[in-house]
Amino acid sequence: MRRGWTIIGVILAAALLLAATPWTTNQDRAHKIAELARQMGLGEDHAIIEEASKLWWAEDEDVRILANVIAHEAPYCTDRHQQLVAQVVLNRVKDDRFPNTVRGVVEQPGQYHPSYAQSLPEYGTASAEVQRCFANAIKAINGEVECPADVIFQSEFPYLGAGTYESIAVDTGAWRSVTYFNYG
Numbered sequence: 001m002r003r004g005w006t007i008i009g010v011i012l013a014a015a016l017l018l019a020a021t022p023w024t025t026n027q028d029r030a031h032k033i034a035e036l037a038r039q040m041g042l043g044e045d046h047a048i049i050e051e052a053s054k055l056w057w058a059e060d061e062d063v064r065i066l067a068n069v070i071a072h073e074a075p076y077c078t079d080r081h082q083q084l085v086a087q088v089v090l091n092r093v094k095d096d097r098f099p100n101t102v103r104g105v106v107e108q109p110g111q112y113h114p115s116y117a118q119s120l121p122e123y124g125t126a127s128a129e130v131q132r133c134f135a136n137a138i139k140a141i142n143g144e145v146e147c148p149a150d151v152i153f154q155s156e157f158p159y160l161g162a163g164t165y166e167s168i169a170v171d172t173g174a175w176r177s178v179t180y181f182n183y184g
Helices: 002-020 025-039 047-073 079-094 102-107 128-141
Strands: 151-155 164-171 176-183
Touching (some): 047 102, 079 102, 079 164, 079 176
């Protein structure tokens, strides 16, 4: 009987851990693909399962890099501001003028500080404010942020790019500015 309670306890702990860890839409898809392949009898070394695994971990890295960019570019800002910061990075990934990965966009010389793609925080181990950065990064990756695809600039300059999509005033009490999200 004791063994049965131990197994139930382990299952409940695993369920709580999974519930606390947000999955992106793409991670969910990668998981479903891998599970279907396993049900078909394919081994862990099969190309389908290996590709699903790459999708899973690449998505995890993208979330962590975006959360780090948000934490440095828009700490203590509104959710909308943080989501637009992440969306600009994702829009650049899709734009031919920029690298085609989140890491590549963030590490591109003269764009973001390259350290934003290093020393990445782990979800669940950081402060509540960094957790909010993760939540906003996940919303952007899941396509939940309203923003045109050609908004590829974020700066304190209204004249950068081909016009302003949205501007957001920031006043932390110690620091004031306006961030402009501009068309490419």
